[in-house]
Structures are given as C-alpha cells and as structure tokens.
Amino acid sequence: MPDIDIVTPLRPASLSRMGRSLTAFFLPHRIIMVLVALFALAMMIRTMDWSWLPAYMPRLWEGLGITMLMLVVSVVLGFILALPLAIAQVVGPLPLRWLALSFCTVIRGTPLLLQMWLFYFGLGSLLGQFPEIRETWAWPYLRQAWPYGLFSLTISFAAYQGEIMRGAFTGVPKGELEAARAFGMSRAKTFRRVWFPRAVHRALPTLGGEIILQLKATPLVATITVTDLYAVITKVRQDTFLTYEPLLFLVAVYLCLSGVLTVLLRWMESRVPDAR
Amino acid sequence: MTEQPAIRVKGLRKRFNRLEVLKGIDLEARPGDVVAVIGGSGSGKSTMLRCINLLEIPSAGTISIQGEAYAMRETRQGLQPADRRQVQRIRAQLGMVFQSFNLWPHRTVLGNVTEVPVHVLGVPRDEAEARAREVLDRVGLGAKLDAWPAQLSGGQQQRAAIARVLAVDPLAMLFDEPTSALDPELVGEVLSVIRDLAQEKRTMILVTHEMAFARDVATHVVFLREGRIEEQGPPDQIFGAPKSPHLQQFISSVA
Numbered sequence: 001m002p003d004i005d006i007v008t009p010l011r012p013a014s015l016s017r018m019g020r021s022l023t024a025f026f027l028p029h030r031i032i033m034v035l036v037a038l039f040a041l042a043m044m045i046r047t048m049d050w051s052w053l054p055a056y057m058p059r060l061w062e063g064l065g066i067t068m069l070m071l072v073v074s075v076v077l078g079f080i081l082a083l084p085l086a087i088a089q090v091v092g093p094l095p096l097r098w099l100a101l102s103f104c105t106v107i108r109g110t111p112l113l114l115q116m117w118l119f120y121f122g123l124g125s126l127l128g129q130f131p132e133i134r135e136t137w138a139w140p141y142l143r144q145a146w147p148y149g150l151f152s153l154t155i156s157f158a159a160y161q162g163e164i165m166r167g168a169f170t171g172v173p174k175g176e177l178e179a180a181r182a183f184g185m186s187r188a189k190t191f192r193r194v195w196f197p198r199a200v201h202r203a204l205p206t207l208g209g210e211i212i213l214q215l216k217a218t219p220l221v222a223t224i225t226v227t228d229l230y231a232v233i234t235k236v237r238q239d240t241f242l243t244y245e246p247l248l249f250l251v252a253v254y255l256c257l258s259g260v261l262t263v264l265l266r267w268m269e270s271r272v273p274d275a276r
Numbered sequence: 277m278t279e280q281p282a283i284r285v286k287g288l289r290k291r292f293n294r295l296e297v298l299k300g301i302d303l304e305a306r307p308g309d310v311v312a313v314i315g316g317s318g319s320g321k322s323t324m325l326r327c328i329n330l331l332e333i334p335s336a337g338t339i340s341i342q343g344e345a346y347a348m349r350e351t352r353q354g355l356q357p358a359d360r361r362q363v364q365r366i367r368a369q370l371g372m373v374f375q376s377f378n379l380w381p382h383r384t385v386l387g388n389v390t391e392v393p394v395h396v397l398g399v400p401r402d403e404a405e406a407r408a409r410e411v412l413d414r415v416g417l418g419a420k421l422d423a424w425p426a427q428l429s430g431g432q433q434q435r436a437a438i439a440r441v442l443a444v445d446p447l448a449m450l451f452d453e454p455t456s457a458l459d460p461e462l463v464g465e466v467l468s469v470i471r472d473l474a475q476e477k478r479t480m481i482l483v484t485h486e487m488a489f490a491r492d493v494a495t496h497v498v499f500l501r502e503g504r505i506e507e508q509g510p511p512d513q514i515f516g517a518p519k520s521p522h523l524q525q526f527i528s529s530v531a
Binding site for chain 1: 329331360363364365366367368369370371372374376378379380381382391392395396440444
C-alpha cells in the first residue's frame with residue numbers, strides 16, 4: 001500500500017491549478033444561475049425603494065450589534081452550561097443523570113417562544129412583586145427585557161448542545177481513553193487531554209448547524225421588546241409602509257451571517273483530520 | 277543482588293459475572309525476558325495481559341511490578357485498587373501496545389509520542405521532543421513527525437504506538453496482539469520493530485497469533501487454555517516437542 005501523500009495539500013496551489021479549478025467551477029449552468037442572481041439583484045436595486053436605508057443605518061447597526069451579542073453570549077454561555085449537562089448524563093450518579101435528562105427533554109420539547117414569554121411575562125413580573133428584589137443591585141437589569149431573552153436563548157442552546165455533547169462523549173472510541181489510562185493518566189487528565197477535546201472535535205460539524213439555528217432563533221427576542229435587527233426592521237416597516245424592501249434586506253443580512261459562520265466552522269473542523 | 281522479576285503474577289483469577297475467564301495464573305518475567313503468550317480465542321490471553329496494568333481488575337491474586345504489588349482492598353464489588361496514585365505510577369512504567377493502536381487522533385505523531393512524557397511524567401517539552409524524534413527514527417517514522425494518525429497506514433500507526441511506549445522508557449512492554457488488526461502485507465514491518473526491541477533485551481510480554489514470530493523472538497512461551505496455563509517452557513520445547521495434546525492440536529491447527 002503506498003503511503004498517503006500528506007505534503008501536497010499543504011503547498012499553496014499554483015496559479016495554473018487555481019485557473020483549472022475556476023474553469024471547473026464555472027460550468028454553464030452555474031454561469032446562468034449567477035447571471036440570474038445578478039439580474040434579480042440589479043432589478044431589486046433599480047426598481048425598489050431603498051431611500052429609507054441611509055436614515056435607518058445607525059439603528060440597523062445597533063440592532064445588528066444586539067443580534068450578534070445575543071448570539072455570541074448565548075452560544076458561549078450555553079456551551080459552558082451544556083458540558084455539565086452532558087457529563088452528568090454520561091457518567092453522573094443516577095439522580096443527577098435523571099435531572100439533566102429531564103431538563104434537556106423539557107427545554108427541547110417546548111417552543112422557545114413559549115419559554116421566552118413565560119420567563120419575561122411570568123417570571124419577570126413575579127420578581128417585581130418582591131420589594132427585596134427591587135432593592136438589590138440586580139433590579140435595574142431584571143426590569144429590562146434583554147436578560148430574559150438572553151436567559152431563554154442560553155438555556156435553549158444548552159439543552160440542545162448538551163444532548164449533542166452527550167452523544168459526542170459516548171462516541172469517543174473506548175480504546176483512546178483506555179490508552180490514556182494505560183499510560184498512567186489520572187481521570188481528570190484523561191478528560192482534559194483526550195476525552196473532552198475528542199468529543200468537541202466530533203461535535204464540531206453539528207455545532208456549526210446549531211449555531212446557525214441559534215442565529216435564526218434570535219429574532220424571537222423582538223417579541224419581548226428587545227430591539228435586535230429584526231425589531232429595527234419591523235419599525236422600518238411600520239414607519240415607511242414598505243413590506244418587501246426591509247424584509248429582503250433582512251434576508252441578505254442573515255444569509256451573510258450564516259455564510260460567515262459556516263466558513264469559519266468549516267475551517268476549524270479542517271484543522272484536524274478525523275480518524276478513519 | 278538477587279534479580280527481582282520485572283513482572284510477577286501469582287494466583288491470578290478473573291471472573292466476569294458468572295464466567296470465570298482466568299482460573300489461577302502464575303507467571304514471571306525477569307528483566308530481559310520476552311514472554312510470548314499463545315492460545316486459542318477465549319483462552320484469556322488478553323484479559324491476563326490487561327490485568328497486569330489493571331485495565332481489568334483481578335478477582336483474586338497478586339500482581340507485582342519490580343517487587344511492588346498493587347495495593348488492593350475488598351469491597352462489595354470485589355477487589356478494587358486501594359491507591360489510585362500507585363496504580364497511575366506503575367502504569368506509567370508499563371508501556372502497552374494495543375491491537376487497534378489507539379493513537380490519539382487529535383494529536384500529530386509527535387504529539388502522541390510526547391504526550392505522556394510531558395503531561396504525565398513532567399519531562400520538559402524540548403527534552404521530550406528530542407527523545408520522541410529519536411524513538412520515531414528508530415521505528416522508521418522520522419519523516420512523519422507532523423502527520424496525523426489518520427494519514428498513516430495501519431503498520432505506521434502501530435509503529436507510532438510502539439514509539440509512544442518507547443518514549444517513556446518503560447520497565448516492561450505489554451503487547452496485546454499487535455499485528456492482528458493489520459493487513460497481511462503490513463505485519464512484517466511491525467514485527468521487525470518488535471524483533472529489534474527483543475534483541476535489545478527489553479522485557480516484554482507478547483500476546484500473539486504469530487507462531488513463527490513467537491518461536492523466533494521469545495525466551496519463554498506460555499500456552500493458555502480455558503483460563504489456565506496448560507504448558508510453558510522455552511520456545512523450542514513448546515513448538516518442537518509439545519506434551520499436552522491440546523497444545524499439539526493448537527500448533528497443528530495454526531501452522
């Protein structure tokens with residue numbers, strides 16, 4: 001069996017090679033599709049009303065900032081929360097296992113919109129009834145809407161990702177962990193050096209999909225008065241009585257965001273070739 | 277100075293629920309010994325090997341490495357190691373080579389070989405890397421330092437796994453059917469590495485199906501059948517003049 005050539009892909013592609021892959025990419029049907037898309041874009045720009053855009057630009061940026069903040073913070077916190085949820089389900093004692101499992105089942109089994117409303121309209125007004133809480137440092141935050149939105153997004157991501165990480169942890173081949181043990185690694189070190197990084201790597205392809213789903217879940221916070229990008233666009237529609245232009249703009253922005261996320265995660269995935 | 281056996285197994289028994297896999301094994305490997313363990317499938321060869329570094333917990337018996345016995349205590353679930361630290365310390369001195377290589381796929385070949393010295397034994401990184409280059413050269417993988425395990429052939433992976441063991445300079449090496457998962461044409465390259473190590477007088481216990489190889493490199497051969505040592509002795513005696521009818525049958529069936 002010939003050795004696998006691992007040097008070639010690491011060399012930068014030569015120009016002629018790039019030219020060849022470009023010709024391979026521009027097949028006739030692709031060229032036609034690109035032309036159709038360009039035509040549609042040109043027609044949109046020419047015939048539709050985009051005069052509102054410059055005036056709303058600052059608010060759109062702000063909304064985009066809120067959307068990104070909601071996404072990034074809920075993904076990071078949710079992922080951190082997902083780890084104990086997954087570990088409890090894989091190696092935890094029975095009561096903990098049961099607790100983690102029921103948390104994941106309840107959160108994944110009910111609509112995010114419902115959870116958000118229960119937290120904001122239910123928990124939020126309940127908390128306000130206690131003077132003890134109203135007097136603490138936390139109240140200026142708890143009386144706003146965004147903590148409830150962020151909280152719901154976070155636990156939802158944690159529940160879904162916890163389930164994925166549970167599968168990823170159980171999916172790491174036993175032999176790799178056994179090798180770590182056989183070389184005298186402690187449990188903690190085996191987890192840190194082998195089990196955890198291997199599980200994360202195995203979960204990366206689904207993690208990308210989950211983050212994009214999470215991005216598309218963020219507009220729900222607009223229903224509890226958080227002014228994210230979607231809320232700003234809704235405002236534009238109410239002010240200008242335009243329907244399609246603001247919505248098409250929204251489509252373009254979300255598409256760009258998910259495109260960037262996809263490329264980013266592909267790159268992370270490609271850094272370690274998977275075991276065969 | 278009396279020579280301490282590197283590995284001594286006494287009265288080893290292992291039971292999985294109702295099934296008793298090992299029914300009292302006594303085995304000794306002095307420094308420099310190459311003990312080949314042969315036997316049919318289900319005879320308990322691998323279980324015995326895995327008991328030596330406590331990957332399987334024995335049900336009864338004692339195992340000592342260089343005169344130091346594992347401290348065990350009785351629990352309701354049977355024997356359990358009493359001192360996890362001791363187990364980890366002894367394991368780090370016993371290198372194990374697995375049937376399915378078990379390299380860590382998220383580290384390069386070099387990373388796999390330096391992992392244990394750096395993160396278990398606390399060797400400085402540059403020192404560990406120098407040693408890793410040396411042992412990888414020895415197994416013929418000097419050009420594959422930065423390759424990922426998934427990019428290697430089975431034989432190369434197993435040689436990297438052997439280098440991973442050599443990097444910790446173990447007291448004894450345990451081989452668990454190191455060539456059984458390999459394509460036939462890749463077996464030779466792994467066996468030749470093991471042969472070199474045997475000639476270097478490294479202590480090893482080798483569970484194998486390669487009878488010709490066992491006869492060639494072993495100083496002592498052990499034939500296991502149904503959880504007991506049926507016959508043992510120098511390779512020429514075991515393969516040349518087997519006494520037990522089961523061993524005679526086994527040798528003629530695999531030859």
